[in-house]
Amino acid sequence: MLTYGDLDVDEPDLTVPHPRMHERAFVLAPLLELDADPRLPGGRHATALRLGPSALSGVRPFAPPLRAPAAAR
Numbered sequence: 001m002l003t004y005g006d007l008d009v010d011e012p013d014l015t016v017p018h019p020r021m022h023e024r025a026f027v028l029a030p031l032l033e034l035d036a037d038p039r040l041p042g043g044r045h046a047t048a049l050r051l052g053p054s055a056l057s058g059v060r061p062f063a064p065p066l067r068a069p070a071a072a073r
Contacts, residue, residue, distance in 0.1 A: 019041050022046070
């Protein structure tokens with residue numbers, strides 16, 4: 001579990017938001033697709049990271065993006 005809304009959890013077996021998620025491109029790339037500026041550990045946000053253009057370049061999606069079904073007519 002990476003985040004859960006604005007909830008902070010600090011239990012022996014669970015810390016939310018995940019304390020090192022901002023250090024892992026394979027976590028940030030899909031998270032940034034869901035939320036343009038997610039909350040990170042310490043109350044910071046992704047925009048505060050100032051990621052360079054190559055920061056997420058090595059991350060490749062495992063599957064194609066999901067497509068919403070066409071609306072019924």
